[in-house]
Structures are given as C-alpha cells and as structure tokens.
Amino acid sequence: MVRNRVLTAVAGCCAALLLAACESESTAGSDGSAASGSPVAGGTLRAVEISEPRNLDPALLQNTLQGTALLGNALYGNLMVSDEKTGALQYRMATDFSTKDGGKTFTLKLKDGLKFSDGTALDAAAVKYNWDRLKDPKLGSDSQPYASVVKSTKVVDATTLEVTLTMATPLYGEQVVLSAMNWIASPAALKKGESSFDAHPVGAGPFTLKSWTRGGALDLVKNTSYYDAPKPYLDGITLTTSTDPQQRVNSLTSGGADLGVETDWEAVAKAKAAGLTVETVPSGGGRFLTLNTLRAPFKDVKARQAVSEAIDTDALNAAVYEGKAETASGLFPKASPYYNDVALHTYNKQAAQKLFDELAADGKPVSFTFTAFPTDKALAEAVQAQLSAYDNVTVKIQTVDWSESGKVFGQKQYDMLLSTAFFLDPEPALSSAFSGKSPRNATGIADPQLDAALAKGSSATTDEERAAAYRTVSERLAALDPAILVARTAQATVTKKVGGVVLDGSGSPLPADLWLAK
Structure with a gap:
C-alpha cells in the first residue's frame, strides 16, 4: 500500500499559510502488508535505519530520516510534533510554544509532572540546560545552528520557559521539531560524561536502552513510566543499520524486518512493487x-x-x-x-x-x-x-x-x-x-x-x-x-504489518504510536 500526503491548496481545507495535504490516498498492497484497526499491545518491532549513532547523546543524534530520528524519538520523546497532514504544531510533552510579538520571544509550557526514566523531573530547567548546551559549537551538534537562534532562556517556573531569539522567527517551533532541540535528556545523566551516558541514557521517551552492540543491534524496551499511557504499545524495538538501500528493502520483503526508513528512490520503487506499505512525504x-x-x-x-x-x-x-x-x-x-x-x-x-x-x-x-x-x-x-x-x-x-x-x-x-x-x-x-x-x-x-x-x-x-x-x-x-x-526528496517509511505509522518533521516515524499486527 502506498499512502502519499499530497500537496494541495484547497480553500477551507488547509490554513492560509500552510501548504499541505487535506487528505491521503491509499491503495492496498498485494500481500496485505498494512495493519489496520485498533492498536495491539505487545511484541518487539525490528527496524532498519540508515545510520548508526556515534553515541546516544541527543545533541549528537541527527533528527532526520536518514539520520537517527527514530532512535531519538524513542529514547527522548518529543516536546512537539508536526501534524502529518497539515504540518501544524501538535504538542506532546509541551502544551504550548507561542509568540505574541511576531517571533522575537516565545513561551514554552510543559505538561505537569513529567519525569525522566530515572525519576528526576523533566522541567523548564532541564529544557534550558539542553538548549543552552546545544549552542556550544565545541559539542559538534548538527542542531547547533538551530539552537544558536536562541539568544537567551529564562526559567519562569517548573513548567514555563521564556525564550528570546536573536532575530524574529515566527515559525521557530517548526525548527525545534526538526532539530535535536525536540529531545530533552536528564541534565544529571549528561553531566556524568559520554561513556556513562552511552551505557545509561536517560530521557523521557517511550523506550529505554536495554543493550547496544556497536556495529550490531541496539535493543530498546518499553518505558513503563512513560507519561502517555497506554502508549507505547510495543514491548520493545530492535534497531539495526544498513547503508545499502537494496539490503534494507530485502530485509522487509524476506521477513527479517518490520520497518525501514528509506531515502533511495530505487528502493522505494522496489518496496512499492513488492506490496509493502510505503508512507511518503511529497514536498x-x-x-x-x-x-x-x-x-x-x-x-x-x-x-x-x-x-x-x-x-x-x-x-x-x-x-x-x-x-x-x-x-x-x-x-x-x-x-x-x-x-x-x-x-x-x-x-x-x-x-x-x-x-x-x-x-x-x-x-x-x-x-x-x-x-x-x-x-x-x-x-x-x-x-x-x-x-x-x-x-x-x-x-x-x-x-x-x-x-x-x-x-x-x-x-x-x-x-x-x-x-x-x-x-x-x-x-x-x-x-x-x-x-x-x-x-x-x-x-x-x-x-x-x-x-x-x-x-x-x-x-x-x-x-x-x-x-x-x-x-x-x-x-x-x-x-x-x-x-x-x-x-525531489524521497522520504519514506516502509513497513510490513505495522500499525500506527505517524510521520513527523522530516518524515520520521513516532515509535510511541507504532504497533504490530498479530
């Protein structure tokens, strides 16, 4: 099945300043590869990504489909996401990120009671620490240019952060969604250093790290204290990587994987021909x-x-x-x-x-x-x-x-x-x-x-x-x-018998929503 988000400009369907889809188109794959119906709990999803992480520091993960967005979303969750049909901001761990002065300043509001997987608070001070840290060019984050637009941050209270930008950027929320600014890690865990954090990364996402064999598999397990129960539906995710697009698609067609991310046009065409479910982001x-x-x-x-x-x-x-x-x-x-x-x-x-x-x-x-x-x-x-x-x-x-x-x-x-x-x-x-x-x-x-x-x-x-x-x-x-x-950019998520595929930002799946058909 191929489901495309089609760019349209239909009056009354899309917001005036938004170029996006009013509805999606669907055709069934020959092998019934799409999962439908209500979410099913349980099971371990086998996913194939393109790039293996250098380490698990969210600042050094790449929030792109070809990078490590699936992993980042799994470990750290999301402050905000973009609606896959309209592109409009939708809040997850945040409840608001808005401006009243044309994008010069923003106010970030968080949900009450958010906790990292180690039990410490994910509060405004934690967001400030992560965002301030991202601005340091010595850290080497590819999200540093996004974070550098922030001139200063001020903690107002536990759930409120005031953000002042270096220049008016009315749509700055979209830049947060597309960068590592959307992933918040425990400041206490980050301060213990790289080796400690890689062994025990601490976020507030739907999954936590079970084990990681560099060059091999990275195993995640359900975060039982995740704020948005009953999500996640999966018991776990096993991530492997391959830079070979044909190998990624072959893993799905042979039953060796349930989900793959794809940026290669030839591989996308092969997946469609094989009757796999292909979620794309035309743009x-x-x-x-x-x-x-x-x-x-x-x-x-x-x-x-x-x-x-x-x-x-x-x-x-x-x-x-x-x-x-x-x-x-x-x-x-x-x-x-x-x-x-x-x-x-x-x-x-x-x-x-x-x-x-x-x-x-x-x-x-x-x-x-x-x-x-x-x-x-x-x-x-x-x-x-x-x-x-x-x-x-x-x-x-x-x-x-x-x-x-x-x-x-x-x-x-x-x-x-x-x-x-x-x-x-x-x-x-x-x-x-x-x-x-x-x-x-x-x-x-x-x-x-x-x-x-x-x-x-x-x-x-x-x-x-x-x-x-x-x-x-x-x-x-x-x-x-x-x-x-x-x-044009091929941004696709290819799946077989996987439900809840919601694409965010650059077309990356949100693992909290995924489930496996029985």
Whole structure:
C-alpha cells in the first residue's frame, strides 16, 4: 500500500499559510502488508535505519530520516510534533510554544509532572540546560545552528520557559521539531560524561536502552513510566543499520524486518512493487548539490554557473536512481499556490565548456572535492563521471560517515556536498537553507535581494504576496547558482504489518504510536 500526503491548496481545507495535504490516498498492497484497526499491545518491532549513532547523546543524534530520528524519538520523546497532514504544531510533552510579538520571544509550557526514566523531573530547567548546551559549537551538534537562534532562556517556573531569539522567527517551533532541540535528556545523566551516558541514557521517551552492540543491534524496551499511557504499545524495538538501500528493502520483503526508513528512490520503487506499505512525504524543494560559496572555487559565480550548466540531472537520475527519482526544475510542485515556471538549473554542455575554458584562461581552472556521506557516494561518482567529459575541471571524492555530519556542516569544510531543503510550507525551510542570516545556510550565499524576498515570503499574509516573493527567490537562486536541484526528496517509511505509522518533521516515524499486527 502506498499512502502519499499530497500537496494541495484547497480553500477551507488547509490554513492560509500552510501548504499541505487535506487528505491521503491509499491503495492496498498485494500481500496485505498494512495493519489496520485498533492498536495491539505487545511484541518487539525490528527496524532498519540508515545510520548508526556515534553515541546516544541527543545533541549528537541527527533528527532526520536518514539520520537517527527514530532512535531519538524513542529514547527522548518529543516536546512537539508536526501534524502529518497539515504540518501544524501538535504538542506532546509541551502544551504550548507561542509568540505574541511576531517571533522575537516565545513561551514554552510543559505538561505537569513529567519525569525522566530515572525519576528526576523533566522541567523548564532541564529544557534550558539542553538548549543552552546545544549552542556550544565545541559539542559538534548538527542542531547547533538551530539552537544558536536562541539568544537567551529564562526559567519562569517548573513548567514555563521564556525564550528570546536573536532575530524574529515566527515559525521557530517548526525548527525545534526538526532539530535535536525536540529531545530533552536528564541534565544529571549528561553531566556524568559520554561513556556513562552511552551505557545509561536517560530521557523521557517511550523506550529505554536495554543493550547496544556497536556495529550490531541496539535493543530498546518499553518505558513503563512513560507519561502517555497506554502508549507505547510495543514491548520493545530492535534497531539495526544498513547503508545499502537494496539490503534494507530485502530485509522487509524476506521477513527479517518490520520497518525501514528509506531515502533511495530505487528502493522505494522496489518496496512499492513488492506490496509493502510505503508512507511518503511529497514536498517542494528537494535534494541539492550544494556549492560552498565561501571559498574557492565556488566563491566565483562563474565557476558555479559552469558546473551547473555542465550537469545533466536526467542522466544523474538514470545513473543513480534508475530513473525512479522525481526530478524537477523549480522549487515548487505544480499543485502549490506558490508554483512558478522559473528553472533553477539548465543543462547546456557547450556553454559549460566555454565557461570552464574562460576560467582556465584566467588562471582559475575548476578543481573541487565532493564530500559524500555513505548514501551519496553513487551520486558523487556520477557527478565525477559527468564532469570528467569536460576540460579544465577536476573532481575528487571524499567519503565521510553520517556521524561526522555535525562537524562537516558546522565548519563548512567542503566544496560540494548533497544537502536537503524540502518543505510542506516553504518557511522556515527556504530561509534556513538560503538566507544570508541563517546559520543553517550550507551554501554560504548572502544576497540582499534574495534575503529580502525570503523575508517577504515569511511575513506576507496572502498566497498572492507569497507567490510573488517566492518567484523572486527562484529568480535569484537561478542567477546565483548556489545549489543544483537534483531531484525531489524521497522520504519514506516502509513497513510490513505495522500499525500506527505517524510521520513527523522530516518524515520520521513516532515509535510511541507504532504497533504490530498479530
């Protein structure tokens, strides 16, 4: 069965500032792989993730589908989640996170009586400790850019935290949901050090750690003191990892796993063909070849234009995804009220070679390194192969593990890498990805016209105003070439006889809701 959240703009169904689904579409898989009916208690879910954690500190887990979001959600729960149909904030351990001054300050309210699994209080002071800690660049969290938007925090009482931001960010709650800020660990346990915490991580999530064999399985058991009884429904979860997408799908089709997370288009197509249940998150934006404009060679817009015109994204799709990826030329799908016909990327082999030759004649032949995470290696090799057909351009590949993502993104020590900027609503994702004021801007691009258009898109109150602003955003990105849109993002959770699959944030499942069909 394939259930898609379809981007629509139907009056009366979706909020004015929200681009999301009004309803989902379902078709039954041939093997009856979907679980339906009321939740069933018991059983241990076998899940396959893409990335093994470096350690269990929530600050160092990656709150992404391809990272360790399932594990983070299991151990630490969630302050808030985003509704899988509308994208609107829904509260879990928090009861409110709102602003009365346009996003300059927020008030976080927590449920009364929250406890960590060691019995200590999950209160406003614990949230303050975790959020303040995340801001430290020495910690190496890839959520540090999100946390750094917080200027200060003040504990008002046990359940109330006042938050002041460095700049007005009306939709800052969505950034909390998408980052490790959503995972709160026991300050007392964190203060005991990394080795102690890895052996005994303490959160308030639906599960606790039973055992962890590095390079093997990580076993979780039900947290019997979880605040939201009768959840979790499962007795436990066994997590394993595989960087091979075909192996992940084979584990499900062979009965070796119940749930897998998937970002590979070819594997998603194989799962659909096998009749497995596939939950996807269709969206705008997508996967970008990100060019670091802060250093050579891509500090020069001419070098960026040359590489952009040299790359054939259709050929990349065929080589890397067997033609299964959803390719696109612009930021927005046609169903979006903000759709425009501005192409961010145009393939022109002759124009590219001319630019490469001109750069070489000026003493600046293009030479760069593609920094690739394990899931991106095939794409890096395909880019390298394409550019090898041109003169005056050299491409090297450096492979790094997902556990190094915080360091890689935080220090911007790369020339090119694959990054993701996808969205239901374009904000805060586009400003996070491309604003010169954003610490999350992997391209490093800083353009006053682009920044002004992004700000207008964020603050405008009508679809017409936002559409005009996002046309300007598209035009500036097309002119500046800081990133090359390769394809829409495949964000899928694949299951067999699993119920309660609720996708949050970047499409990650919420383990408290999962259950196994008997």
